[in-house]
Amino acid sequence: MNKLERMENDIIVKDFKHFDPVHTFECGQCFRWKRTGDNTWFGVVKDLAVNLEWDGKNLIFHDTREEDFLRIWYPYFDLDRDYGEIKSRLQKDDPVMKEAIAFGHGIRLLRQEFQETVISFLISQNNGIPRIRKIIESLAQHFGEPINCGIPDIKTFPTCKRLAGTSLDELKIIRAGYRDKYIQKAAQQICSGEVNMDILKNGDITQSRAEMKKLFGVGDKVADCVLLFSGIRYDIFPVDRWVRRVMAELYLGHEASNEEVNAFAAEKFGALAGFAQQYLFYYAREKKIGM
């Protein structure tokens, strides 16, 4: 575990390795972090909002109580995982991965709230990141609960209970388009307990995916993103256009189906497939590989 230090109302993670907010917040896993300055970021997680400061070495959580740090931020930032170990295993005998890791060395997989991740990635389909962020912000503004953090109009991500009781007509306001019926129905399904969390965690990948795909609007891609980005399982390799491109160009040497890419990743990266996917995805997108 990293060294923690308290400074007045702040909590500082000292000499924090394997982290860079640019990498972690812009690798496509989350949508609610906003850069507020050269070294500062603002984010909302569960019922908390925080101003973060990153000086290149230390991560400062401003105005944060220790109990909130332990309850929310410690798990969220995946602080008890040894990324050094993961990186060295992934890049052993793999020059491609070595370069991708050097490029996105500050990526960590955030452990995000399950319901929020489902709704967020339903919204993500057929959409670019700026619009996803806009819709999610609107969703929070209209249906979330206010957070008492000194800044006006900061809202929680709405619960599925709230969304389940929202009419399609009301949902139109967020301009999610045809996805609003997915949001409503999936929220209702989650509330009625249709998804067995034990299968998501402990089934094999196929069972786990099938369980996710009970939710209306969830296909392979969204299923995999939710499983990985809410910290349910890490042996999962979400495949989208970018990942297909980077795998074709850097590993396979030919265009491949999603199934082929998944099979290759499972064989090559195994239990660490999710981490591999994030390094490769970020590398591919920032370097515009295959474009």
Place this chain on the structure above:
DNA sequence: CCACAGGACGGCT
């Protein structure tokens, strides 16, 4: 006007 964006559904073969 059209193509397409970090997909999925539903109906068809």
Place this chain on the structure above:
DNA sequence: AGCCGTCCTGTG
């Protein structure tokens, strides 16, 4: 099992 038209909205 695989293919394909369709779906909202915004941007180029």
